[in-house]
Amino acid sequence: MNDVxxxxxxxxxxxxILTIYSYYVKNTAITFEISMPTLDEFQQRIAGTLTRYPYLVAIRNGIIVGYAYAGAFVGREAYNHSAELTIYLSPEEKGHGTGRKLYTALEQELSVMGITNLYACIGSPITPDEYLTHNSENFHAHLGFTKVGTFHKCGRKFDRYYNMIWMEKILELVPDTNS
Incomplete structure (x- = not known):
């Protein structure tokens, strides 16, 4: 039972939220961020996101155990029906269905906003190692995302190179009025 x-x-x-994120900055290549943001920087990030997009937290027993948010995809007006998604869970929270619950809630909010195209930018190992596996890619694929592109060796962390992949999920196909 998921009591989140x-x-x-x-x-x-x-x-x-920063406590959760700090684990990923310090111990993984899931984020390509290398230096820890300050609390003030993180508060500004949250405030900036909330001006336009949902930012959700998952709570178990009164403690935040995960978070997910949306942001602009590319940042041009023509992309207003699209959003980039981000999710992080406390390491011990994995495998409890919390990630699915967060993404489902986020997708519902975005759909109400008229956002139909969801994108995820995901660190991808050239060879899985102790810092990065294919778990994020597999999680997104399990939720209906499809891999649409790879940028090779674009991230460098822990003295090694990592790829970055883009995955997408279309919530609703918008009719093409140009045909």
Missing amino acids: TIRNATCEDAES
Whole structure:
């Protein structure tokens, strides 16, 4: 049973969210961020996201155990029906269905906003190692995302190169009025 609740994040959640994120910055190549952002920087990131997109947290027993948010895809007006998604869970929270629950809630909110194209930018190992596996790619594929592109050796962390892949999920096909 998944006794996790999902709610909208606030800037006051930044410290708990940053604690989760810090694990990934320090110990993985899941994020290509190398230096830890400050609490103030993270609060500004959350506030900036909330001006236009949903930012959700998952709570178990009163503790934030994961978060997911959407952001602009490319940042041009013609892409307003598209969004890039991000998700992080506390390491011990994996395998409990929390990631699926967060993404499902995020997709529902984005759909109501008229966003139909979802994208995920995912670190991908050239060869799986102790810092990066194919788990993120597999998670997204399990939720209906399809791999659409690879950028080779574009990230460097822990003195090794990593690829970056893009995955997409189309919530609703919009009729093409040009045909």
